[in-house]
Amino acid sequence: MFFIMPLYYLNMQLLFIHSDYIEYEAKEKTRVAEPISESKERIEEVLVVFIAVEREDEQDARYVVEKASEETISVFNKVGAERIVLYPYAHLSSELASPERSIEILSGMEENLRSRGVEVKRAPFGWYKSFTLRCKGHPLSELSRKIQGRVKAGEIGVEKLSKALEAEEKAESHFFFMDTGNKGGLIKPEDFELDGSENLQKFFIYESEKRRAVDKVPPHVELMKRLEIADYEPSSDPGNLRFYPKGKLIKALLEDYVRNSVAEYGAVEVETPIMYSVGHPSLKDYLERFPARQYSMAGKGGKPDLFLRFSACFGQFLMSKDMGISYKNLPLKMFELAPSFRKEKRGELVGLRRLRKFTMPDMHTLCRDMKEALVEFKKQYELCMRVLEGIGFSPRDYEVALRFTREFYDDEANKEFIEELVRIAGKPVLIERWDQRFFYFVLKFEFNFVDALEKASALSTVQIDVENAERYGIKYVDANGEEKYPIILHCSPSGAIERCMYALLERAYLDMEDGFLPRLPLWLSPTQLRIIPVAERHLEYIEELLPVLTGIRVDVDDREETVSKKIRDAGREWIPYVAVVGDKEVEKRTLSVTIREESGNLSLEKKALPMDVPELKERIEEAIKSKPFRELPFSYKLSERARFVGG
């Protein structure tokens, strides 16, 4: 994360090739050849390290040996090779160390590595050698390193030079915190008191280290199956899930809710294609950047011709480009509930947290200038807070990250803007500052959920895009009749719908760990009220009640089971309201209701309250008003309902 740039020199050059095998044969001596016993070798499952020892290394051979060995071991462990071959390779450098010192350093490395318990072979120095090797070709199979030092004693860093990463690495990034106090300003992590912000701390650790040693299945994976929400589909590509009726209902309700929220904010809903031609010039940059992450389809002549979108950006940008836009139309907001596809690497996929196919609410706002962009940015920041609140997350449930370029923050007005955002959040936030812009945005925020395994994932986000209007040729005409490029905001008010479901389930699990009954928000509960007849003869009364209970998802457990069993099953389904009906209730025209929310603690005894039907109806309606409603997606009779997940 924090790269220490070389101040004066780089030395020893290392090139690592993780290979199936290497074969070499010493053919002919040079003037500097060392004596050898064996001229021919074949070594399998090997990490081949090509090394050029440089003149500078002579100054501090010991340090260089130690550092290079450490680096080699790190790569060795990472790729899981079985042995190492050190292969002197002068051609990596134009300023070589003397042959004597080189052999010394190479032998030093050989010994150092051997002392760490690794099988090491050193190819002979100073010979013309023939060699063949077979590189494994996985992403880490070819790496280069420079052991880097500085003239001044002190900090030493290792700069990674893997080609694919070069672009990102140019952008140095630094983390800070910022608190709500009126002082404002960036606080370095080491100077910041994280007491009382445990989740922010977890989030920071996750962000800065990006690793957690956990050996557990994320809790929501079991829950999503058991609650008949979603499951893996082995016959699809991994990360393309199946959703059962209950999951589909929850998903549809969340979608309804986000759609309504952005409509209220003034966005117009559109729909754009999910696949695009790879030949489009504006799309090329993206594709070249993440070629392995696209779902592509072979077109004519066996060449990839179309790819599946990873967001709604293209569709909406291409639509905007063809519009005639006046400054009077701005800010112009377009929204889409976009099924999106990202062929994430295999090991990144987990349950509902990260998928290859997911639904991304994606809104783009065209703004006339940065000033307007900031006004809208702030509105959307607050919109995102409202949307998460509405879904069922309090500000305690997520951590705020603000990320921007140094240039953006150097502007005094923007500084105040950032401080204002922190005040709105009402708690300390994580700041990431990039020394230079390396992608299309200058400012973004995310609201991040920290789960039971202390992993963080972004829910809501907004970005200020200063690049794509020009790339796509999106223009508007200003008051003087001049064409201008708008600033574009990218906003996902809730984050991916599936990820909201993941966060709801993980949060319920965390509640359970704290000794509370896990639950989903009432408006998202597939069954909101379950009625349990004590005996078959009470069904008639229940049938009479149903027409009164419209606008609520009610079902009836008419199975031939004991009351205890039915109560238990209702609890296992996290049903918020459970009403028992027996002789007493029929006689008094009431219901005996247990409310999950009020049962609270796991160990508390549940008590049932007598309630009459209008009272109960009103109570539930009050709690779900202003939220979308959909009917029960299956029969209200449990005896007729199919199970989608066994057990």
Added chain:
RNA sequence: GCCGCUGUGGCUUAGAGGUAGAGCGGCUGACUCGUAAUCAGCAGGUCGUGGGUUCAAAUCCCACCGGCGGCUCCA
């Protein structure tokens, strides 16, 4: 993609070279039941797939597929 772990009826799982056991769920029957699992019986498995080793493979080996964790990554 790489590394490690893993895969037994719909679900959860026992079995660790000698031809599969259980609980839940399902079906049948009895019980008409008052707040977290009523009782009895029946059906259901080529042990992820394909090769190999062995007289003999769920069990050992290899490859592939899926899952989990890590690396990496997250437009």
